[in-house]
Structure formats: C-alpha cells, structure tokens
Amino acid sequence: MPLVFQPDAEIYTNNGIDVESLLHLQSLGLISFQATKHGGVNRTNLPDQFLVSYCGRTLRLTVPEDGNKWFPTGKVLMTSAGSEIASIFEISEIPGFVNYVIDQWKRFNPTEVPITRIQTTTPKHHEQNTLATHSLHPI
Numbered sequence: 001m002p003l004v005f006q007p008d009a010e011i012y013t014n015n016g017i018d019v020e021s022l023l024h025l026q027s028l029g030l031i032s033f034q035a036t037k038h039g040g041v042n043r044t045n046l047p048d049q050f051l052v053s054y055c056g057r058t059l060r061l062t063v064p065e066d067g068n069k070w071f072p073t074g075k076v077l078m079t080s081a082g083s084e085i086a087s088i089f090e091i092s093e094i095p096g097f098v099n100y101v102i103d104q105w106k107r108f109n110p111t112e113v114p115i116t117r118i119q120t121t122t123p124k125h126h127e128q129n130t131l132a133t134h135s136l137h138p139i
Contacts, residue, residue, distance in 0.1 A: 002031065002076040005040075005104045015094055022076065030082035034075040041077055044070045052101075055093035059102070072105070 004012065007019045022033045034040055052059045061071075078086065 001043075001073055002078055003101055003104075004074040004076040005072075005101075007075065009100070011094065011097060011100045025082070030079055030085060032077040032079060034077075040075050041073050042070045043073055046071055054098060054101075055091075057093070057098055059098070061105075074104075 004017065004022065006012070007017065007022055012018065019035065022031065023035070025031045026033045049060065049062045052061060
C-alpha cells in the first residue's frame with residue numbers, strides 16, 4: 001500500500017515522486033491518484049491493534065476500543081497491475097520516511113484518527129517491504 005500524503009512534500013520530491021509522476025503512473029493504470037487537496041484514502045474496519053511494516057521496520061498502532069476504526073493512508077491506491085509490478089522491485093529504505101509517516105498520522109485530530117500509541121520495533125526476521133508495498137497486519 002503506497003503512503004503518499006502530500007505529493008509536493010520534500011520526502012517525495014527528493015526521491016522523484018511528484019504530482020506529475022503520480023499522474024503518469026495513473027495514466028499507465030498502475031495507481032489511482034486522488035489529486036484533490038482534501039481527498040484521500042482511508043483503511044476502515046481496523047482491529048484495535050495492528051502492525052504497519054516498511055523495509056524491515058514495524059510500527060505497532062493501537063486505536064481506542066470506543067474509537068472509529070479508520071486510518072488515513074494518503075492519496076494513492078495501488079492497482080492490481082501496479083502491485084504485481086511493485087512486487088518484483090527491491091527498494092532501500094528512504095531515510096526519514098518512517099518519521100514522516102508517523103508525523104502525518106499524528107497531525108490528524110485524534111478524534112478523527114484514533115491512535116493512542118505508536119511503537120516502533122525492528123523485527124527479528126527481516127521483512128522486505130517497499131514504499132509501494134507497505135503492509136497493515138492485524139495483531
């Protein structure tokens with residue numbers, strides 16, 4: 001699952017991702033890009049706790065028992081074709097990206113994004129994920 005919150009943010013533009021490149025990927029049928037300023041993609045019906053993995057790093061997220069079970073994931077959805085192509089590439093971790101994502105999630109009003117705890121761990125077994133294939137796992 002791609003996590004693109006603000007395509008004009010330095011974390012993306014410094015790594016060759018911008019609105020033009022996202023529109024190009026969309027024209028090729030690899031992603032669906034929500035180009036509107038306030039639009040975005042949310043994961044819904046999440047469990048109380050779940051893991052988010054990126055390049056061998058794992059975030060454990062907890063939402064309140066009485067909270068809404070949805071979570072923002074940005075402005076991009078990977079298509080089936082895009083997921084297939086992304087799965088053949090191995091991409092190195094982008095320095096600062098995990099902290100950027102955590103900051104994006106924290107900037108939302110806690111009543112809208114009910115995160116009560118974010119814990120960063122490094123798994124014993126290296127799990128290869130890429131910017132294009134983040135994963136959410138219930139625990």
